[in-house]
Amino acid sequence: MGKKILLAHDHVPGIQGYQVYRENGGYASVEKAIKTMTSEALVEEVKKSGLRGRGGAGFPTGMKWGFLAKPEGVPRYLVCNADESEPGTFKDRYLMSRIPHILVEGMITSSFALGVNTAYIYIRGEYYYVLNILEKAIEEAYANGWLGKNILGSGYNLDLYVHVGAGAYICGEETALLESLEGKRGNPRIKPPFPAIAGLYGCPTVVNNVETLAAVPFIVNNGGDAYAAVGIGKSAGTKLISASGHINKPGVYEIEMGITVEDFIYSDEYCGGILNGKKLKAVVAGGSSVPILPADKILTLASGEKRLMSYESLADGGFGGGTMLGSGGFIVMDETTSIVENLFTFARFYHHESCGQCSPCREGTAWMEKILHKIMDGHGTLADIDLLWEIQAKIEGNTICPLGDAAAWPVASAIRHFRSEFEEYVKNPNSIKKVKHYNNMHNLETA
Amino acid sequence: MSDIKFSDETLAVANKIIARYPEGKQKSALIPLLHLAQAEFDGWLSQASMDYVASLLKIQSIEAYEVASFYSMFNLNPVGKCLIEVCRTSSCWLRGANEVIDHIEKKLGIKEGETTADGMFTLKTVECLGSCGTAPIMMIGAQYHENLSHEMVDGILDQCKTEANRKTYLDKVVVDKY
Numbered sequence: 001m002g003k004k005i006l007l008a009h010d011h012v013p014g015i016q017g018y019q020v021y022r023e024n025g026g027y028a029s030v031e032k033a034i035k036t037m038t039s040e041a042l043v044e045e046v047k048k049s050g051l052r053g054r055g056g057a058g059f060p061t062g063m064k065w066g067f068l069a070k071p072e073g074v075p076r077y078l079v080c081n082a083d084e085s086e087p088g089t090f091k092d093r094y095l096m097s098r099i100p101h102i103l104v105e106g107m108i109t110s111s112f113a114l115g116v117n118t119a120y121i122y123i124r125g126e127y128y129y130v131l132n133i134l135e136k137a138i139e140e141a142y143a144n145g146w147l148g149k150n151i152l153g154s155g156y157n158l159d160l161y162v163h164v165g166a167g168a169y170i171c172g173e174e175t176a177l178l179e180s181l182e183g184k185r186g187n188p189r190i191k192p193p194f195p196a197i198a199g200l201y202g203c204p205t206v207v208n209n210v211e212t213l214a215a216v217p218f219i220v221n222n223g224g225d226a227y228a229a230v231g232i233g234k235s236a237g238t239k240l241i242s243a244s245g246h247i248n249k250p251g252v253y254e255i256e257m258g259i260t261v262e263d264f265i266y267s268d269e270y271c272g273g274i275l276n277g278k279k280l281k282a283v284v285a286g287g288s289s290v291p292i293l294p295a296d297k298i299l300t301l302a303s304g305e306k307r308l309m310s311y312e313s314l315a316d317g318g319f320g321g322g323t324m325l326g327s328g329g330f331i332v333m334d335e336t337t338s339i340v341e342n343l344f345t346f347a348r349f350y351h352h353e354s355c356g357q358c359s360p361c362r363e364g365t366a367w368m369e370k371i372l373h374k375i376m377d378g379h380g381t382l383a384d385i386d387l388l389w390e391i392q393a394k395i396e397g398n399t400i401c402p403l404g405d406a407a408a409w410p411v412a413s414a415i416r417h418f419r420s421e422f423e424e425y426v427k428n429p430n431s432i433k434k435v436k437h438y439n440n441m442h443n444l445e446t447a
Numbered sequence: 448m449s450d451i452k453f454s455d456e457t458l459a460v461a462n463k464i465i466a467r468y469p470e471g472k473q474k475s476a477l478i479p480l481l482h483l484a485q486a487e488f489d490g491w492l493s494q495a496s497m498d499y500v501a502s503l504l505k506i507q508s509i510e511a512y513e514v515a516s517f518y519s520m521f522n523l524n525p526v527g528k529c530l531i532e533v534c535r536t537s538s539c540w541l542r543g544a545n546e547v548i549d550h551i552e553k554k555l556g557i558k559e560g561e562t563t564a565d566g567m568f569t570l571k572t573v574e575c576l577g578s579c580g581t582a583p584i585m586m587i588g589a590q591y592h593e594n595l596s597h598e599m600v601d602g603i604l605d606q607c608k609t610e611a612n613r614k615t616y617l618d619k620v621v622v623d624k625y
Contacts, residue, residue: 075469084577085574085575085577086575087536087537087538087574087575087579088537088538088575088579089575089577089579090577090578090579090580092577093577093578118469124577125478125482125518125520125616126520126576126577126586127577128482128589128616128617129589129590129591129619129620132619159467161467163467163475163478163479164478164479164482165478165518166478166481166482166518166519166520166521167518167519167520167521167573168517168518168519169574169575180478181475182472182474182475183474183475183476183477183478183504183506183510183514184474184510184513184514185513185514185517186517186518201469201472242579242580243580244538244541244542244579244580244582245537245538245541245542245579246541250579250580250581250582251580252580284537288536288537288575329579331537331538331541331579333541337541341540342537342540342541345535345536345537345540346536346537348535348574349536349537349574349575352519352574353574355517
């Protein structure tokens with residue numbers, strides 16, 4: 001068994017409630033931080049821990065905290081990004097619904113470290129029932145003196161609220177999230193200025209993922225070095241992996257970074273192997289946005305060594321032969337899977353979720369969906385495959401936010417590694433299983 | 448001014464939400480209040496109900512329209528009492544989402560995006576609901592129905608028919624089943 005930091009108590013009966021959480025060591029980090037530590041010392045511990053943003057980008061959390069501007073007389077905000085919407089990712093939902101207090105505790109300790117007096121959790125609208133769980137946990141935290149005025153007699157005040165979204169992947173991008181939290185459409189902002197300088201209501205703001213903030217109590221209780229000692233190299237600590245697709249045991253697993261991909265897929269401790277004894281064909285290792293890899297490349301590096309579950313090892317080989325840890329949305333596909341059809345579901349997703357602000361993304365995602373639709377319908381040509389390649393290359397790097405890149409990478413990698421499958425669709429249209437396509441353009445969302 | 452307005456109970460909830468944001472930033476409450484409006488006013492946002500929400504927040508109506516039309520959970524047309532939202536993205540597709548959608552279409556005699564003649568069901572396909580490990584999945588109101596078989600779908604939809612209340616995102620649901 002690997003080290004458990006976030007899910008150490010996830011199966012303790014009653015852990016959702018305050019009493020049991022507290023009995024299992026909950027809120028100790030708030031006590032330690034407020035009674036014995038300065039905010040500078042707290043930021044220092046998080047820097048030492050090597051904790052990196054768990055939403056997908058992997059940016060060092062302590063460094064992000066260090067960038068927070070602290071002008072006199074201007075409020076600062078901490079916003080938790082609970083807009084988990086990356087296809088393949090459901091770890092934050094599990095964590096929040098199972099152990100809501102770990103997020104509340106992490107936010108209180110982090111807010112104290114950042115000198116924040118108002119914090120928000122932005123949760124995707126579809127998780128409305130999780131919002132109710134979080135609100136109950138927050139109510140309990142207020143009732144027990146962990147939130148509100150003069151926490152633990154220190155003079156420190158903090159209010160924590162949950163804010164609900166309404167269905168928009170783009171709001172997981174931090175500046176779109178802030179726009180949405182201000183009651184606007186989720187159009188990403190041009191950076192700079194970064195949120196650390198001008199974020200929510202134009203004030204200095206830190207936006208961190210659920211899993212990132214939930215790791216803070218361990219770091220404060222045990223020290224940054226203790227966290228850094230877990231994992232491998234610059235991939236410190238544990239990571240929640242959402243495992244789905246053709247595997248025997250889908251679910252959320254907390255892994256110590258550095259285990260092999262092979263072990264993760266085939267060991268009974270994790271995914272338990274491929275469903276129905278089939279062979280592995282491909283894996284999307286870090287959520288829909290990251291490059292898809294065929295079985296041999298996801299299991300083994302070009303050097304012949306086994307690939308590991310870590311930021312560095314998954315990225316080994318660059319975009320030609322590697323991928324990314326991303327959000328940890330690990331989608332497994334067996335030998336019967338059509339890569340073209342799977343890509344169509346991704347392309348349709350990005351078309352639906354593009355905010356429409358930048359033309360390469362707005363137009364490009366629509367065209368990629370259309371061309372894939374055409375190929376799947378048996379009307380594609382070889383030139384269409386090249387056209388797909390060209391479109392994705394023109395989106396990448398040419399948009400305000402990373403959604404454009406996220407839409408381009410799955411297309412590029414699918415063609416790079418599985419071009420022959422696209423060609424098969426074009427050359428033998430009669431062999432294609434006739435599939436039904438559910439299109440974007442139903443009339444419910446537009447007046 | 449139309450006569451659409453929240454019940455006293457909902458208005459109290461709305462005011463509590465508005466108070467979460469700093470002075471002068473009450474527009475932040477727009478999305479939460481549109482959710483309240485959609486749940487209270489028949490499951491969709493008419494122009495009148497969006498105007499009402501805008502008036503509560505002292506913002507222009509257009510500010511409510513532009514937000515309502517951006518987010519996929521807001522319905523700008525009437526929907527059935529049970530809005531069935533089936534996820535269709537990768538992991539759900541791998542585990543049989545298209546077959547679930549086909550099954551529902553056949554069972555209800557409607558196509559994706561349509562509402563049954565009796566106004567009971569609307570079928571909508573949606574993007575990733577964050578339930579990939581328990582795919583395929585559909586959402587009705589606030590309730591996630593996971594690891595769906597066609598028999599389960601039948602049972603759930605038959606059960607919906609016997610219930611008088613409209614399903615909303617604000618419903619309190621049983622959750623602890625891990």
